[in-house]
Amino acid sequence: MNVFLSAALFLVLLGVGTVYAAPADRISKVESSVAKSAAGKAGEYSKDLLDAAQASISAAQAAARAGRDKESQQKLDLAELQLSAAEVKAAEKELIELLAVKRAELKKLEAQLEKYRQGEDK
Amino acid sequence: MKTIQALTVAVVLTATTTAWCFEKDKTQIRIDAAATAIEATSARAKGSQDAGSDLDQARSYLKQAQESYQKGKQLFGFGGLKPEAEQEIIGLLDMADLAMVMATSRMEKARAASDLEPIEKQMAVVKAKIKIFEDRKAELEKLRADASKYQAVAKEIETLKAEKEALTAQVKQLTEERVAADKLKTQNSEQARALEEAKGRINRLTEQLEAAKAERRTAPAEPTPAPSPSAKPAQPAASAEPPAQPASTEKAPGSTL
Numbered sequence: 001m002n003v004f005l006s007a008a009l010f011l012v013l014l015g016v017g018t019v020y021a022a023p024a025d026r027i028s029k030v031e032s033s034v035a036k037s038a039a040g041k042a043g044e045y046s047k048d049l050l051d052a053a054q055a056s057i058s059a060a061q062a063a064a065r066a067g068r069d070k071e072s073q074q075k076l077d078l079a080e081l082q083l084s085a086a087e088v089k090a091a092e093k094e095l096i097e098l099l100a101v102k103r104a105e106l107k108k109l110e111a112q113l114e115k116y117r118q119g120e121d122k
Numbered sequence: 123m124k125t126i127q128a129l130t131v132a133v134v135l136t137a138t139t140t141a142w143c144f145e146k147d148k149t150q151i152r153i154d155a156a157a158t159a160i161e162a163t164s165a166r167a168k169g170s171q172d173a174g175s176d177l178d179q180a181r182s183y184l185k186q187a188q189e190s191y192q193k194g195k196q197l198f199g200f201g202g203l204k205p206e207a208e209q210e211i212i213g214l215l216d217m218a219d220l221a222m223v224m225a226t227s228r229m230e231k232a233r234a235a236s237d238l239e240p241i242e243k244q245m246a247v248v249k250a251k252i253k254i255f256e257d258r259k260a261e262l263e264k265l266r267a268d269a270s271k272y273q274a275v276a277k278e279i280e281t282l283k284a285e286k287e288a289l290t291a292q293v294k295q296l297t298e299e300r301v302a303a304d305k306l307k308t309q310n311s312e313q314a315r316a317l318e319e320a321k322g323r324i325n326r327l328t329e330q331l332e333a334a335k336a337e338r339r340t341a342p343a344e345p346t347p348a349p350s351p352s353a354k355p356a357q358p359a360a361s362a363e364p365p366a367q368p369a370s371t372e373k374a375p376g377s378t379l
Contacts, residue, residue, distance in 0.1 A: 071206075074213045081220045088224045092231040099234050102241050109248045116255040 023064040023072045030079050031057055042086040045093040049086035053079045149203060149211055153191060156184050156218050163222050172232050173225035180221035187214035 034053050037043065042050055060075035160180050167173040187210075194207020203211070 071209065074210065078213055078217055078220075081217050085220045085224050085227070088227045088231075092227040092234070095231050095234045095238070099238050099241070102238060102245065106241055106245050106248065109245060109252060113248055113252050113255070116252065120255075 023060070023069060023076070026073075026076050027057060027060055027064065030060075030076055030083070034079070034083055037083060037086060040090075041094055042083075042090040045090035046086035049082050049089060053082035053086065056082060149191060149208060152215055153184070153187055153211070156180075156187070156215050159222055160184060160218065163225055167225060167229055170229050170232060172228035176221050176225035176228060180218045180225065183214045183218035183221060187211045187218065190214065 034050060038050050056075050056079035060072045063072035063075060164177050190207050190211045194203045
C-alpha cells in the first residue's frame with residue numbers, strides 16, 4: 001500500500017513537473033525562432049512585429065514565474081502569431097519592393113529601346 | 123434624513139452600474155468592431171485562397187473572445203468582466219487582429235505577384251528587342267572596323283603593286299642590258315676569234331714570206347724576163363687565202379700587227 005501510494009505520488013509529481021516544464025521549453029523554442037527570424041528578412045522589414053513578439057515572450061516568462069500558466073500559454077500563442085505575421089509581412093514588403101524595382105527597370109529599358117528606335121529612324 | 127440616505131445609495135448604485143456598463147460596452151464594442159473588420163476583410167478576400175485560413179483563424183479567435191466575454195461576466199451578467207477574463211478577451215482580440223493583418227498581407231502579396239508577372243514578361247520582350255539592336259550595332263561596328271582594316275590592306279596592296287611594277291621595269295631593263303652585254307660579249311668573242319685567226323694567217327704568211335725569201339736567196343740569179351704589159355704584178359706567194367678581213371678597230375692585247 002505504501003509502495004502504491006509512493007508510486008502514485010511520484011507520478012503526480014512527474015506530471016506536475018512536466019506541466020511546469022512545458023512553458024519553459026516552449027518559451028525557449030519561441031525565443032530561438034524570433035532570434036532566427038530577426039537575422040533574416042523579417043528583421044529588415046517587420047522589426048516592429050518581432051519586437052512585439054519579444055515583448056509577448058517576456059510577458060509569458062513573467063506570467064510563468066508568477067504561476068499563471070494559462071496567461072503564459074496565451075502570451076506564447078500571441079508571440080507565435082506575431083512571429084508568423086512578421087514573416088508574412090516581410091514577404092509582402094519584399095515583393096512590393098521587388099515590384100517597384102522591376103517597374104523602374106522596365107521603364108529604363110523602354111526608354112533605351114525608344115532611343116535605339118529613334119536612332120534607326122534617323 | 124432617510125430620503126437623503128436613499129438618494130445617496132441610489133446615486134452610488136447608478137454610478138457603479140454605469141461604470142460597469144461602460145466597461146462592458148468597451149469590450150463589447152471591441153468585439154463588435156473585430157467582427158465587422160473580419161467580415162469586411164472576408165468580403166475583400168472573396169476568391170483568394172491565400173487569406174482563407176487566416177480569416178478562419180481570426181473567426182476562431184473572435185468566437186473564443188465572445189465565449190470568454192459571456193463566461194466572464196460578474197454578478198449574474200449585470201456586472202463588469204472579471205479581470206482575468208478581460209485580459210483573455212483582449213489577448214484573443216489581439217490575435218484576431220493579427221490573423222486579419224496576415225490575411226490582408228497575403229492578399230496584398232498575391233496582388234503584387236499578379237502585377238509582377240506581366241511586368242516581367244514585358245521586360246523579357248523589351249530586352250529581346252534591345253538585344254537585336256545591340257547585336258546590329260556590334261555587327262556594324264565590326265564591319266566598320268573590318269572596312270578600315272581592308273582599306274589599309276588595299277592601300278598596302280596598291281603600294282606593293284606599284285613597287286612590283288617598278289621592280290618589273292627594273293628587271294626588264296636589267297635583262298635587256300644583260301642581253302645586250304651578252305650580245306657584245308659574243309661579238310667580242312667572235313672578233314677575238316677572228317683576230318686570232320687573222321693572226322694565225324699573218325703568221326703563216328709571214329712564215330711563207332720568210333721561206334720564199336730564204337729560197338730566193340739560195341736559188342741562182344735568173345734573168346728576169348721583161349714584164350709583159352698584160353702580166354700582172356707578182357702576187358704574194360702562196361696567198362691562197364683571201365686577205366684578212368678588216369679587224370676591229372680595237373687591237374687585241376699583245377698583237378704583233
